[in-house]
Amino acid sequence: QKEVEQNSGPLSVPEGAIASLNCTYSDRGSQSFFWYRQYSGKSPELIMFIYSNGDKEDGRFTAQLNKASQYVSLLIRDSQPSDSATYLCASNYGNNRLAFGKGNQVVVIP
Amino acid sequence: GAGVSQTPSNKVTEKGKYVELRCDPISGHTALYWYRQSLGQGPEFLIYFQGTGAADDSGLPNDRFFAVRPEGSVSTLKIQRTERGDSAVYLCASSYGQSEAFFGQGTRLTVV
Numbered sequence: 001q002k003e004v005e006q007n008s009g010p011l012s013v014p015e016g017a018i019a020s021l022n023c024t025y026s027d028r029g030s031q032s033f034f035w036y037r038q039y040s041g042k043s044p045e046l047i048m049f050i051y052s053n054g055d056k057e058d059g060r061f062t063a064q065l066n067k068a069s070q071y072v073s074l075l076i077r078d079s080q081p082s083d084s085a086t087y088l089c090a091s092n093y094g095n096n097r098l099a100f101g102k103g104n105q106v107v108v109i110p
Numbered sequence: 111g112a113g114v115s116q117t118p119s120n121k122v123t124e125k126g127k128y129v130e131l132r133c134d135p136i137s138g139h140t141a142l143y144w145y146r147q148s149l150g151q152g153p154e155f156l157i158y159f160q161g162t163g164a165a166d167d168s169g170l171p172n173d174r175f176f177a178v179r180p181e182g183s184v185s186t187l188k189i190q191r192t193e194r195g196d197s198a199v200y201l202c203a204s205s206y207g208q209s210e211a212f213f214g215q216g217t218r219l220t221v222v
Binding site: 004006042043045097101 | 141143145150151152153154155158160165166201205208210211212213214215216
């Protein structure tokens with residue numbers, strides 16, 4: 001069963017702070033993982049992908065992967081009001097078929 | 111095209127009616143995916159095409175749902191005898207091989 005869990009409720013962070021999002025996945029065969037940002041009423045937009053254990057940084061975003069613990073996280077540094085959105089974690093279980101979590105809403109307070 | 115295009119953007123239909131949702135992928139993208147997103151949930155995989163053939167249709171919820179991609183480009187998702195539970199945003203995505211999948215803006219289907 002290919003499940004991706006995002007259990008945290010809405011996350012409110014002050015502008016300039018770090019937002020931390022977590023997700024776990026059940027399929028040990030998944031090799032790559034994605035974080036999508038989705039604004040209300042819009043389609044998902046890829047912001048980060050990660051294949052290897054450890055950290056991957058891209059601008060203000062850092063993705064972390066721990067395959068042994070089946071855990072993926074996303075850090076957003078220096079949070080901006082424009083970062084307010086729902087963040088979806090997804091695993092690729094083959095041929096780019098994605099299993100998504102239900103998402104975490106982030107609200108950045110100016 | 112510049113991006114994945116989905117039409118219509120909104121569709122309201124009566125329970126029991128037949129609907130077709132269209133997806134025009136990015137030019138040259140060989141893989142095409144349909145997902146369904148209900149309110150407050152992440153997208154749920156429905157079907158994946160590689161070229162003209164459905165490589166994986168395991169996510170289609172029942173036999174009222176069917177999708178085609180006859181020329182390996184545009185795809186149509188077809189829903190027969192619609193039910194209120196089919197109401198959702200239907201998202202299409204395309205990719206070239208294993209590269210990033212790009213999503214369209216979706217079709218919001220409302221069954222009344």
